[in-house]
Amino acid sequence: MPSEPNCVFCGIIAGEIPSTTIAQRETAIAFMDINPVTHGHALVVPRSHATDLFDVTAEDLAACVHLAQEVAGRAKERLGADGVNLLNCTGEAAWQSVFHFHIHVIPRYENQPGKDAIGLPWVSAPGNPDEIERIGNLLS
Template sequence: MTAPSCVFCRIVAGTAPATVVDEDERTLAFMDINPGTRGHALVIPKAHAEDLYAVDPQDLAACAVAAQRLALRARDGLGAAGVNLLNACRPAAWQTVFHFHVHVVPRYHGDGLVLPWRPRPGDPAVIAEAAAALR
C-alpha cells in the first residue's frame, strides 16, 4: 500500500530523492535531510502506515532489525559512541511526516544533543495508576 501524497512513499517508489543507505524486502533506510548528528538516518517500512498505531507488526519488527543494522554501522563505520532510536507518533509527540519511521541518531561525546525532558523522580501513586491502566 502506498499514499501518493506521502513523501516517504515517493522515496520508496523512486520518484523523490533520498540518499539510501540500506534496503531489504520490507524496509528502506535513508539519510535524514535535517540531521541531529553525523550519520542520522531514517528507517521506514516500504508499505505505507501512518504511524506506530497503524504499522503492520511484521513491518515494525523489520524496521527494528534494520535500525539495529544501522546502529552497528554507525558504531563501526562512523565511530559513534552510542545511538538513540526515536519514533514520534502523532503531532503531540512531534510527528511531522505521517509515514511510520524510526530515527537512528548516532551519538558522539560532546555532540550537543539533549533529551527533550529532564528525568526526575515521579509520583509513586501516579506511576502505579498509569501502570494499572496499561495492564
C-alpha cells in the same frame, strides 16, 4: 505495497523523490535524514505505508527495528559513534512531522563538538547535501 500519493516517504520508496539510501530489505528501507540532528542521522521506514506506530503491522515494525539495529551498528563501526538513540515520534503531540511510520537512528558522540547537538524536542535545520551524501556512502 500500499502507498499514499502525497507521502514524501512513499515518494522516496517509489524512487520519485531523491534520497541517500543506505540499506534496503524486502519490507523496509533506510536512508539519510535531510535535516540531521547528529552526524549520521538516518531514518528507517516500512515500504508499505503506515501512518504511525499504531498503524504499522507487527511484521513491518519488526523489519524496521531489525534494520535500525543494523544501521546503528554501522554508525558505531564506521562513524565512531559512542552510542545510538532509536526514536519514533507518533502523533503531532510527539513531534511527528511525516505521517509515515519511521524510526530515527541517531548516532551519539561523546566529547566531539559539532557532531552531537540533540535536544528533545530538537530544532531541525537543512543539512549540507554533500555531507549527507558523503555520510550516506559511508553507511551504505
